[in-house]
Amino acid sequence: MSTDQPPFRDPRLSARERADDLLGRLTLDERVAMLHQFAPAVERLGVPAFRTGQEALHGVAWMGPATVFPQAVGLGATWNDDLVRRVGEAVGREVRAMRARDPRVGLNVWSPTVNLLRHPLWGRNEEGYAEDPHLTAALAGAYTRGLRGDHPTRLRTAPVLKHWLSHNNETDRDTSSASVRPRVLHEYELPAFRGPVRTGAVAGVMPAYNLVNGRPNHLSPLLAEELRTWCDRDLVVCSDAGAPSNLADSQGYFADHEEATAAALRAGVDSFTDHGEDSSVVIARVRGALERGLLTEADVDTAVRRLLTMRFALGEFDPEPADGASDAAFDTPEHRALAREAAEQAVVLLKNDGLLPLAEGVRVAVVGLLADECKLDWYSGALLHRSTPLDGLRKRFGAEGVTFAEGADRIRLHCAGGRLAVPDTGPGGDGGDPGDPDDPAAAGALDPALLRGRTDLPPLEVRAEPAARDTFALVDWGGGVVTLRAECGRYLSVADDGRVRASAGQPGGWVVQETFELRPHGGGHLLWHRGTGRYLTVAADGARVAADGEEGTVFTVETVERGEDAVRAAAAEADVVVVVAGNDPHINGRETEDRTTLALPEQQDRLWRAARDANPRTALVLTSAYPYAVGDADTALPALLWTAHGGQAAGDALAAVLAGDVSPGGRLPQTWYTDDADLPDLLDYDIIGSRATYLYFDGTPLYPFGHGLSYTSFSYGEATASHDGRTLTVRCAVTNTGEREGDEVVQLYVRAADVAGPALPRPHRALAGHRRIRLAPGASREVEFTVPLSKALGHWDVAHGRWTVAPGTYGVEVGASSADVRATTTVHVDGEAPGPRPVADIAAADYDEQRGTELVDLSRERGDAVAPTGRGEAELVFLSCDFGSGPGSVTVRAAREEPGEATVVLHPEGAASIALAVPSTGDRYAYTTVRADLPEPPTGVGALRVTLRGSLRLARLGFGDPSSAEST
Structure with a gap:
């Protein structure tokens, strides 16, 4: 150098x-x-x-x-x-x-x-x-x-x-x-x-x-x-x-x-x-x-x-290796094979009453709004390769053995001047090829050209006479949100100039310009554009969104063909029907927009029902970014599968699983609930108090965390568990007892069975290890898990502010899902039982149970306080408090920004309650200490219940020396 x-x-x-x-x-x-x-x-x-x-x-x-x-x-x-x-x-x-x-x-x-x-x-x-x-x-x-x-x-x-x-x-x-x-x-x-x-x-x-x-x-x-x-x-x-x-x-x-x-x-x-x-x-x-x-x-x-x-x-200031070797690689055969492998392994078989895998020579009807789609999302790249379920099944079973019906409603939009239509003259009047990889619209949501749509195509127009391009495919994505696709294959979209064109290869962009709502009005409908928040209007110069103060055009919707009818016809002529339903990752559930329901959109619900009515040998494939509540489909159909949007190899991977070339081995990474009523409020992050996720959910899910079926079967031997004080070791033999090679995901769960300390809410069971293994028919493998003992069995002890493993007995469970435990054993942990909670200085945020409160910032820099969420009473519970021989006084540290007073009422177990008034401090971060003598001091170990009345921030409370609660 x-x-x-x-x-x-x-x-x-x-x-x-x-x-x-x-x-x-x-x-x-x-x-x-x-x-x-x-x-x-x-x-x-x-x-x-x-x-x-x-x-x-x-x-x-x-x-x-x-x-x-x-x-x-x-x-x-x-x-x-x-x-x-x-x-x-x-x-x-x-x-x-x-x-x-x-x-x-x-x-x-x-x-x-x-x-x-x-x-x-x-x-x-x-x-x-x-x-x-x-x-x-x-x-x-x-x-x-x-x-x-x-x-x-x-x-x-x-x-x-x-x-x-x-x-x-x-x-x-x-x-x-x-x-x-x-x-x-x-x-x-x-x-x-x-x-x-x-x-x-x-x-x-x-x-x-x-x-x-x-x-x-x-x-x-x-x-x-x-x-x-x-x-x-x-x-x-x-x-x-x-x-x-x-x-x-x-x-x-x-x-x-x-x-x-x-x-x-x-x-x-x-x-x-x-x-x-x-x-x-x-x-x-x-x-x-x-x-x-x-x-x-x-x-x-x-x-x-x-x-x-x-x-x-990152090596930014260094030369590349002298021999010219590089770590870079792009679109290699290995990467393409890996994309296919990942998509195959991601498929989860939810239910199968023997319909799958599909037999050779079977006639398959592939139907549904996502049957010929390979959807991207906001964080996707543009596709180098593309495979839809229809592509994959035609490749696997032959084009002559696979029929297709999308199931979109075909409609015309009539207004006073005629029919809305895509022009058949002018630049790009034919709409081009929506699958052309050189076309900006084909790149998906991430190409800047899609953020406002294209302007090189003529806007839609109203034709007085029947036109060649006056029919649109309408898809209702739920919640009244629809997309309209022209016969050229492009979606109606709005560009910066406010014109409405058939210009987008797919819905997308940070602001999606391809979504509309049909709103009833005056015996017809107004077409409201969600991206601009304006109604569509038509004039001599074509279709556009209305200007300020301008009324939208009233349309009459003519249904040319119902999607259910096309699906029903295709299903009736097939041996097996595969319905592909799900979501578009840019609509009704995406960055900036939460979903409002677990329900499958009504149009898609009608499609699987139409297919089932025509042919009971129907499988439902849900291709989606999130779970659905599909209890009726689970009851009515012999087979259901789920896969997330699987990238460039999604269709080929799905076809391989449906055909049995690959035995499904994916498992659900989250609980699928039966109904919206099972869910806590979206903003309730307290999974313990709201009994959320598989860890605490007390109900019966539609499909549990870790669930997934196979085309083969697996048996589990006895589980053994031991520990050396630092590491938990669990072993269990798993055998493929079926006739096909397949993957099993062996899951290790632990739970507190009989442990020392207060009766705290603990998970029903918690995942501590997992292993995906592949076994040939008749083959066995002993699966061993080694997990840090404190990580597997520990919990956060709020009474003492530390991670701890309470002595006692813990259940060890090995199985195929959180609800399919195949082998159980126990381990015992010795040690000193956690002592009761010291009461000289209790942080309010370290409660064991609460009702009607939220945690707030103690100061702008650090720390937490507790505040009531509404005008009614709120409550905190602190278990196993050590009052000793009886403290003579109590202090609370609190702030109240508003004028007037709030009240903190302490209810020690076995003693009289005492109320302390918290005066206004003028600022949410200005805390004051309020002290009171205890005429009837609590003694021994017991629970403390604290009631909060009025607006305040409670930082700390303490029994005994009042100086102990001075610091915030």
């Missing part, structure tokens, strides 16, 4: 040493500029520009064609760590290959999403792996290991986990607060992140838009208190897009942006994704905060050092 090169150019030094050297050479202005997502070049030092952020959830996204793997929830359904690692490896290699030809492709990848699928109505359900923290952590760790690569110091890519923390709602996502009690935080939310971080493959995290316990995630003290203690890597925290501005704007958490920016930087945010490529706004805010003394240069340096360390680890 040349001696005139500075140390930051020396690859023999560590990334941290090189980052420190370069940091010392940068001016303050140059360092501040690096805090923005688009960091400029420093030409005088030969430092290139750098961008944080490259989406790569299930393939490289937003950068054009790339290998498209199944959605993340589909990868979750594989329950296969090794497969998901190989997918991550392939995606990382494609990132490198695409980067080599396009410098806009970033190496800091914002993937995977590890938010737990707590609630199936979450609009971004497709982005997560599972509702269980163990499974999510295992798969996220596998994916990030693949993305990162195997080099000991150099990163293939730098993965960032999304979204820290407790983020499962799109409704009011930037202003809503998730109330997360300590047990849910430590037992459920944090493990999903901690697992992959501890593998050493994670480069950082992205905070979520929402608030947790009243504090924006971009100010989360847990970034320092938890995240950055889990590994010795300089983890980078990248903000979500626009979130730093939300702190002072939509959230109103700070009075101005300089305060907000300073607080986020001090909390641990290193890279600010805000105002697109314009870094000047963020730079001005940081400089203003420095001038006001809200930040120091050391605060800036801490963040920039982390960012530079990541860049050095």
Whole structure:
């Protein structure tokens, strides 16, 4: 190496040493500029520009064609760590290959999403792996290991986990607060992140838009208190897009942006994704905060050092290997085969009464709105290859043996001047080929050309006489939301000029311009465009959305053909019917929009019923990003399957499973409930109190977590379990007792059977291990699980603020799902039983049970308090409190912003209640201590019930020395 090169150019030094050297050479202005997502070049030092952020959830996204793997929830359904690692490896290699030809492709990848699928109505359900923290952590760790690569110091890519923390709602996502009690935080939310971080493959995290316990995630003290203690890597925290501005704007958490920016930087945010490529706004805010003394240069340096360390680890300042070897690969045969393998392993057989697999020579009717679709989502790349269920089945069984009926209603729209029609003259009047890979519309939602639609096609017009292109395929996606597709194969869409054209290959874009609602009006219907919030009107110059104050055109809908009739006719002529139903990932459940129901859209419900009525040998395939409540279909049909949108090989993979070439082995990564009534409120994050997910759900699900059938059968031998005080070891032999080769997902669950301590709500059972194995007919394998004992059996002890394993007996269960346990045993853990709760100083947030409360921010920086959610009484319960020989006084630490008083009433078990009045403190963060003597002190060990009346924030309470509750 040349001696005139500075140390930051020396690859023999560590990334941290090189980052420190370069940091010392940068001016303050140059360092501040690096805090923005688009960091400029420093030409005088030969430092290139750098961008944080490259989406790569299930393939490289937003950068054009790339290998498209199944959605993340589909990868979750594989329950296969090794497969998901190989997918991550392939995606990382494609990132490198695409980067080599396009410098806009970033190496800091914002993937995977590890938010737990707590609630199936979450609009971004497709982005997560599972509702269980163990499974999510295992798969996220596998994916990030693949993305990162195997080099000991150099990163293939730098993965960032999304979204820290407790983020499962799109409704009011930037202003809503998730109330997360300590047990849910430590037992459920944090493990999903901690697992992959501890593998050493994670480069950082992205905070979520929402608030947790009243504090924006971009100010989360847990970034320092938890995240950055889990590994010795300089983890980078990248903000979500626009979130730093939300702190002072939509959230109103700070009075101005300089305060907000300073607080986020001090909390641990290193890279600010805000105002697109314009870094000047963020730079001005940081400089203003420095001038006001809200930040120091050391605060800036801490963040920039982390960012530079990541860049050095990516090899940004190093030459490529001398031999020219490269880690890059793109659209290789191996990647294509892997996409097919992943799609096959993601298929879950929900029910089968012998209809499947399909026999050779069978005549198959493939019907349904998704039967000839290969849908993408917001985080997909553009397709290099495409396979629909219809494609796959025709390839497998022959075109002559497979018939097709989509099932869309064919309609005409009549108005005063005639019929709405697609022009058959002018540029592009024929609509072109919607499957043309060179066509911008064919690239899906991620091509910028689709964000407002095309303008090179003529708008729709009204024809007085019957026209060749006046019929549209109407699909009702539920909730009154419809799409209209012209005969040329393109969807009606609205461009920037407000014109309505048949211009989109698929619905898509950040604002979907291809969705409408037919609203009854004056004996007909108005056609309301959801993207612009305006009605469609027609004039001499064609169809467009109405201007302000302009009325929409009233249409009469003529149904030319009902979809059920076409499906019924196709089903009657076939030996077997395959109905393919599900969702479009851009409609009614997507980023920015939660679902409102588990129900299958009514039009699709009618289609499977029509098929069944014509031919009882009907299978329903649900291709969707989330679960449905399909109890009637489960009762009426002999076979049901589910798969997430499976990427480029989806159709071929499904056909292989239906034909029996591949025995299905996928398992559900989340509970499928029977009805909306089974669900908690979307914003209720307390899975313990709301009895949510398989861990706590007390009802009977339609299909349980971990469920999935096979074309073969498996038996389980006896389970054995032992531990050495540190590691739990479980063994069980599994045998393929059927006549086909197949995959079994062996699942290990644990539960507290008889343990010491207070009677706390514990999970029915919790997943502690899983293994997907392939066995030939008659073959057996002993499956061994080794799990850290504290991780498998422990819980968060709120009474003492620590993770603990209570002594006692624990059930150990091995089986094929959370509801299909095949072998059981127990283990006993010795040790000292947890003592009762000390009462001198109790944090209000450390309750055992609650009613009508929420957790809020104790201060803007850290800590939690408890507040009532409404005007009625709220209640907290603290179990097993040690009152000793009887304290003589009690104190509460609370704040009340409003005028007047609130009341805290303490009800110690076995003693008289006492009420304490909390006066107005004038500010939500101004706490006061209220003390009272206890005329009848409680003694011994018992429960404490606390009633809250009125608006207040309760921080702490204590019995005995009043000084014990002074600190907030």
